[in-house]
Amino acid sequence: MSYIIVCNECGVEFNSIDKLKTIVEDNDHNDTILEEKRTCPECGEVDNFQLIEQNNPKWEDDSIQFPRLLAEINACVDISLLDWQKLQESMNLSEGNILDLFERANQKWEMIKKSVQAGVISKKYK
Numbered sequence: 001m002s003y004i005i006v007c008n009e010c011g012v013e014f015n016s017i018d019k020l021k022t023i024v025e026d027n028d029h030n031d032t033i034l035e036e037k038r039t040c041p042e043c044g045e046v047d048n049f050q051l052i053e054q055n056n057p058k059w060e061d062d063s064i065q066f067p068r069l070l071a072e073i074n075a076c077v078d079i080s081l082l083d084w085q086k087l088q089e090s091m092n093l094s095e096g097n098i099l100d101l102f103e104r105a106n107q108k109w110e111m112i113k114k115s116v117q118a119g120v121i122s123k124k125y126k
Contacts, residue, residue, distance in 0.1 A: 004052050009045035064112050070105030
């Protein structure tokens with residue numbers, strides 16, 4: 001079981017509390033009692049988060065997995081070996097449009113990977 005942290009204000013999900021900004025305040029101005037607060041790097045909300053238990057949110061999210069699938073197929077398969085005529089007929093698209101789909105999927109997958117590496121699990125990838 002895994003957990004994610006969700007900002008209650010903007011809804012952005014994070015995979016680690018370390019991805020949230022930390023503010024340390026000296027409440028009595030004598031440097032002995034410090035209060036640590038976490039802020040959302042997306043919207044700036046302070047200490048307004050919830051912890052949600054999830055099986056594997058990235059696996060179940062089609063907006064992540066579909067671009068990933070196309071990007072990985074494009075990276076692993078020699079697309080010159082595809083039956084382009086059959087694929088064009090099946091999809092009712094030109095070869096250029098199909099290649100564009102592969103490129104768009106790759107660009108979206110790269111954006112998703114960067115977001116996940118930065119600690120943002122889900123954001124509107126549209």
